[in-house]
Amino acid sequence: MINPVPAAEPARVHRRPRWGSRVLAAAILFFLLFLGQSVVSNPNVDYHVVVQYLFNIEIMRGLLVTLVLAVLAQLVGVALGAVLAVMRMSDNSVLRSMAGAYIWFFRGTPILVQLLFWYNLSLWFPTISFGVPWGPTFVEVTTTAVMTSFVSAALGLALNEAAYMAEIVRAGILSIDRGQTEAALAMGLTPRRTMTRIVLPQAMRVVIPPTGNEFISMLKTTSLVQVIAGDDLLTKSLNFAHINSQTIEFLIVASVWYLLLTSVATYGQHHLEAYYSRGSSHNGGGPPGPTLRARLRGNLFSLRRAERGAA
Amino acid sequence: MINPVPAAEPARVHRRPRWGSRVLAAAILFFLLFLGQSVVSNPNVDYHVVVQYLFNIEIMRGLLVTLVLAVLAQLVGVALGAVLAVMRMSDNSVLRSMAGAYIWFFRGTPILVQLLFWYNLSLWFPTISFGVPWGPTFVEVTTTAVMTSFVSAALGLALNEAAYMAEIVRAGILSIDRGQTEAALAMGLTPRRTMTRIVLPQAMRVVIPPTGNEFISMLKTTSLVQVIAGDDLLTKSLNFAHINSQTIEFLIVASVWYLLLTSVATYGQHHLEAYYSRGSSHNGGGPPGPTLRARLRGNLFSLRRAERGAA
Amino acid sequence: MSGPMVSAQGVHKHFGDLHVLKGIDLEVAPGEVVCVIGPSGSGKSTFLRCVNHLERVDAGKVLVDGEIIGYHEKDDGLHEMSHAEVARQRSTIGMVFQRFNLFPNMTALENVVCGPIWVNGENRTGAVERGRRLLDRVGLADKVDGYPAQLSGGQQQRVAIARALAMRPKLMLFDEPTSALDPELVGEVLDVMGDLARDGMTMLVVTHEIGFARGVADRIAFMDGGSIVECGTPAQVIGQPRHERTRAFLSKVLS
């Protein structure tokens, strides 16, 4: 050894106490306790009603409608959104501006208006016919028969969602390193298969977190179908409220279910995220994420991996 | 020259015609024309009413309310969201779970319920007092006097938005290379200043696009304040609809304004994005982005830059 | 007598106003190893990418094994091929990139077998078996189930080589395959490439590793400013460079 410094015996190391955040945390906790106590002990709210109606059959039906609508609309929205995203990045300027106009219009107008439009489509088109334009008609049905409350709701929500998903999928595609595309092309994949087999699956990692958020929003947006006689969770709950004016109680009933649904959705989102980030040792993704300090101090290991990684 | 191949004279190169997308584009265009024609020439909708009421003073008032509410709620939401994001990544587990609970709750319950809660806060707390807990009270006011329709609307929207913004800001912070943090710390900046001077400004690039989307949603979400007597654009428009059961016409009036607002917001978003991506020669950001083909073919130049770049 | 494996004829390429390739002529015989060296920005990568039509040439043409890459020749000029035809041509040309470009969501084995299965329609069992053999050949028998992020740079690059070999290419293109590696890891990749060359693979290699070029290349081409300035055996180009620019470059890199 060149430096004959005696090996220091391990010194006792004292971490710095962090008074600021401890006091803040205590204050918040205290405030929350106070708040919780006031809310629960409030004589204006009859929690028995909440408990009594939580599993009411009509509420359950509403829950089912909300769930089915949200899942359906989200699925169609994702698929159509992916198509729009690819159109938006197309070579063909007509397709590109078409997709642009779609996104502009459907993001720009309130979903309420869109729902009313689909539901009242018969104002514009009293019948819907399938056939050759200016030629023979094969099937003709009245619009109101097709555009039931459920169909309009699902359609309206899905078409609206597609506009948002298009931007999300597009960001996902753009996030994939060009090297991936080139490697796939060089291997002999066609551009289309490169997109579907290499780019889109990897884009999922970036697409899933915002899609999860969208789905959580969607669960709650379904309540707007009230205006077109859709019997979703919130509408059903409020129907009870209107009978006896106990609005708050029934809003709590609905909220409990919404919280449950969103919690389950969040849970599912984490699992999907984990699945699609397999092979990546980045652990920056969703909660429970690394703490800020862990980031500042640093997980050099994962950084190094990322540098070496292909993406 | 080792290879005595005669220099080839430039061959005429013919690009491949793309029939598929041309036909598709033509079909879509045709369909849109047909649709547009049907919508405009529809006798059930009186477009004169739309034109006549577009600049009606009450509608203008509603527009102002919508705009002010959305801007205010978004600003507060961003600020509070940033605080929540930092809390969520804190060392202190109480702060961390506090922020987690906040986000869970406010994202999990319908904004309608939250608005009604704030507006009717007096059900739980008839008066609001500032003072020492269990000590002297300095100011005491009735809750309903403080929680006007506007205040509850702004508060409800902002607190809800903060939950969404927290996740967005968090993703933005996580997107910044640890190297940036380390360089700043090594330079002698404290962790706090590293966050505010180095990390957050760079995170803006990632934060702005989704924030723009949030703001566009917010513009339309304001219409829910109808349940707490907020006189927003949609509510005002529907007031007219009640007069003469011309619901559709007034929905169109509102939609025209929403489209205008969102277009302006999108425009502003692009400018902000451009500002915050200065110094970056990535050009993958917002529309007008590179086409898919351009990506597949490739802008190697920008890729190379990115590899060299520090981030 | 078989013709050249690669024949570039007056290849020009512009990026906007930038004239990047100014008439490249180069032939590579079957089984030959040609290394391309030259300063950054001289157009080496661009040329390599023209060979498998990742870049479209603006004038001139590139033939691989006698076929024009990316175009059908007709009376009135060159007609662009369909995507499927280009893909078929590319499937016979292996390419290894500087940054490996492994698919991060697939294991090493999946990376290697996906091409044969998707592009050549090989059956899964056969492809997997051959994939394992290839990974074994590049010294990674124990890493078949590792994801790219779990491998060192040198290991990743060897997987990338195995992935290209899995397509049974007639020609291999390498674009600075070792320049993203830590110095101690460079050797393992160069070893694999040397073996490949000895097995008779036709190779076109862009590299900064003068030692490798000297040892393995049949010929070395020195590019500068979009042209091939000189081309000859390693002894000629490295030992007695004729051009001032070559000398200047070599002195920098070898110092």
Place this chain on the structure above:
Amino acid sequence: MSGPMVSAQGVHKHFGDLHVLKGIDLEVAPGEVVCVIGPSGSGKSTFLRCVNHLERVDAGKVLVDGEIIGYHEKDDGLHEMSHAEVARQRSTIGMVFQRFNLFPNMTALENVVCGPIWVNGENRTGAVERGRRLLDRVGLADKVDGYPAQLSGGQQQRVAIARALAMRPKLMLFDEPTSALDPELVGEVLDVMGDLARDGMTMLVVTHEIGFARGVADRIAFMDGGSIVECGTPAQVIGQPRHERTRAFLSKVLS
């Protein structure tokens, strides 16, 4: 007689179960240049990062210019410093990273002046003037207003050096400053570092550039497996390595 500029005393560091530094002892005298070499994963970067407390040491301590880094010594042991105190210590130690880590949203000049202005509270005009001089000194007088993305790797790394110098450090730490560079760009950065060494800056340099280490270093430390295996003049360590591991490593890197 002034004490050593750096004095590492029995530095241990664990990452979870991984024992990365196993008692590092090293002194660097004022004005001395010490190069640290060794295989990947041997703990070179971790040790360097302990010197400016980017990593917390688990046992032992590091003194810079006589001050313990990151802790106050009291009777009952070491007490962690406040963030502000650590920041003050770090501001006197310049650090240059492998990946440059310039702030991409600031121009070269802004990168250089932000530290003096934010941390040392210098006034803007003075800082800008000195920033220009520093950029001039590293040969970038004409790039002051360029953003990092518009600069080559070599230029970026020189800006990073100027940025560190702007804080008037007593000590400079370099972590493989050239390993992310194209081979022809390596020279320009090593030149700047050589100048700096000749001007009397105390430097601790982790590097793979054996040529540079041989030419510029006063001493070379060879690390392997979390320990300094041998340490001595370049002639000793490179010319006549005493340890088998050193010899094995050098043969790989020099080949």
Place this chain on the structure above:
Amino acid sequence: TPTDAPAAKPSKEGPAALAKDTQAATLLPEDVKKAGVIRVGAEVGYAPMSFFDADGKTIIGAEPDLMAAVGQALGVKVEWTNTAWDGIFPALNSGRFDVVVNAVTDTKEREAQNDFVQYFSAGSALLVKKGNPKKIQGLADLCGKTVALQTGTQQVDIVKGQQAKCGASKIKVLVYPADSGAVLQVRNGRADAGMQDFPAAAWNAQRAGGGKLFEVLTSEQYKPGSYGIVIAKNRTQLRDAIQAGLKKAIESGAYAKILEKWNISAGSLTTAQINGAQE
């Protein structure tokens, strides 16, 4: 212009001012006296009971007129706030409004939560497209048809009651948050009939689309009930004051004039009963 802007005059030109009834006024609770105003909440848009005038701002109708009369009797002003139906009762209970006046039918269930001062009697009537294309004559004809209703109204109960008698051919019931949404579906043809409180149905038949869109089946009014001014349970003083004010309006004849003005005299009551729900 909207083709069918209401012909009615705004309420400020309504019946002659009623003298303040000092006796009734003393019943008012202190806070209302001090504020000098009674705050009314309603989802405006149920003509002729309450709706917006052509300016989109002024709230007019029978209920605003009536409340104005009550206010005059009590010597206080009346202030209206338009709020979506879903938000009305929480706002009442949280003290945001003093009363809700919104064609709310007094029922036993609702009396359990709030107090009612009855001011009008109305049954429900069926609204169909002009020309009655589906030939609907009464409740019994609804079996197998689609009916559009507003949520939380009496009509939902009536139709559900008929539902039970239909047997196999069910009634399809569509429920909308706003009355206007339900009426739109009758116009749209999605619903074969709508059911509304009689005054509203009559108004729609008479005014909507210049009177060319709907007709109302007048043969029968179903399940007559009474509208009540809704007041929070804990505000009995206010309730009694309003009852007194309303009584004063009835006695003075102002009440009758208002109902006449809006063409709904058929629903007039002779007394202002508290919590008088039937069943």
